[in-house]
Amino acid sequence: MDFAWSDEQQAFRQKLRDFLADNLPDDWEKFSEHGPASPALTAFAREFCGKLAENGMLFPHWPKELGGEGLGPWEQQILAEEMWSAGEPRGGQYMNVNWIGPTLDRYGTPEQKAQYLKPITDGATLWCQGFSEPDAGSDLASLRTRAELVDSNYVINGQKIWTSYAGLADTCFLLTRTSDDRKKGITILLVPMDTPGITVRQIPSLVGEGDIHEVFFDDVTVPEGARFGEEGQAWEIIAYSLRNERLGVPRFSLARAALDRAVAMLQERGEFSGEIVRAEAARCAAACDASQIACYALVQKRVDGEQIGAESSSARYAVVQCERAVCEFVIEYVPEALAGASPYLKMHHQRGIVAGVASGAAEIQLNIIASDVLELPREPR
């Protein structure tokens, strides 16, 4: 075991920091107050990700045969940490390089790879996840948006909700029901968002402008070739994808950076000498460290080529705890931050508060830990 970064890894981190320093605008902190899915940030991200791609930093962790540098999971982690603590200038495109690309590579047809991978590697496209529905949130397997195969086309009818990035996304990674066999009846379709019959309505949110939507599908017709994987294979595919997704967002980096920022504000005005505030800040730092090292243990598994299982739920629950601790610390000790005094802390808060809900509710993670990490007998259904 060695807890130190290699010289190469440190150099890689420095290269990313230099790139960020050179390519983020002077008013970036104020600018990043725009929500991660806002029109302003989405437009900025298209330009920024293009530059990342030109410099080999958009997907350096991908294998060489996919156009990446083949750098591996630790470098993916470093990349994600630096981007996320800078306020995620990639916007929703972080999903592309974390899991959509790798999932396309693993399960996609040659035609799908040819159609979708290039725009991802150019840094020029945005995806959204059509998962949750009004009656299928945490209980995702009860989703009802139906896709019927009619003459070599799927005809889709139904509704999705709380869909991030839907307003400006080019493509939807859509979960549909093709049979009534609960988890085995769910099928993924890759649906261009400009397909006739799709209506997107934005839902005002705490997370910021343009983030959350409801999406309606009225007789939306896509060719059979839009099916991703086999009919009924969705659950297996998204289990694979979400394991990547849960690990892919190093929220602890932004939380810790936000904590340091809040402490600096307190120090500046001489309000960081009391024992209570110092102890509270230390607890937040411990929560950040606990979640970071739990995630690192999973990155190691990835390095070793091991399957990441339910432990990812444990790491993600730790991440939720750290986000919550820092969000609450900021409001208690630097309340003015969210009212104009610190765009950075406001930005952190808006990203932090969704930690326990996005990619599966925190309570679902506890259920998974109970059943699959602690191996407790299952609850009766």
Next chain:
Amino acid sequence: MELALNEDQTQILDFIDSLAKPYASVPMHDVSYALTSDDLDNELAENGFLDVMSVEELGPVTAALVVEKLARLPFALESAASALVRSLIDPDLPRPLCLVEEGRLNRPVRFLRPGASVVVVGPSGVRSFTASEELIAPPQEDTLYAYPVAFLTGLPDALTSHDIAAEEVQRAWRVALAAETAGLLGAALESLTTYLSERKQFGRPLATFQALRHRLAETQVLTNGVYWMALKAAGTGDPADAALAALHAQDAAKRVGYDYHQLMGGMGMTLEHPMHLWTYRLKLLTAELGGRGSQALAAADAIWG
């Protein structure tokens, strides 16, 4: 960054498993407040398991792994201070090693007995002496802590000064505290999950009730965090990492100390179940080094000045 166990570490932990196998469970009908074994202690010391920190290719992370592993046993062993602190002060100090804080000499001292090395750490530096009968007062006979404890009645006139900063010993002490806590938390959780998976009420195992499952799952998250933070702190040697690991460890210990007995109901109040052998060690560890508040302030000092 490499977080997988190396071959040496795997081998050492396997050796310990075989050596400690006869001590992995509580002897039949034993209802002690504390369990100790001189035989196991001697075997561990003789086989060098408590000296791995000084071996270049093993070092402090391996020492922390050893401490974590040994703390899982129902038997209380003086391993943490010996394995993670002693070599910094004087590798030849006779065991057991008792770490005490200057200014807090009235606390129960773990493993204190005649012949033990007592190290006093504080503003006057790092000083040690060999405990003698007249400096030791026994605790009440049925003390609840699952360690052998005793009290110091005072300090001898002469102590040996050591050429090491008190802060460095406190750092290593925090790592030792975190590593031992990690093992205790892991063993207590394992014992509890077994009990709750078997014990049936309302016609089904208690572990099938979500009210209990979520509390168990939350403590799994804490336990995992303490384990990794302890190893990281051992590996980096950074004072901030050590303070954060000790803080998280004491916070976790405090969180589970009550819950684990509560979730076991009546059985949790008996000595027939060994839970107290882990939880009452955890409880005493929450008082170590000034308690959670002191670790938090030490962490804040180390991080933000």
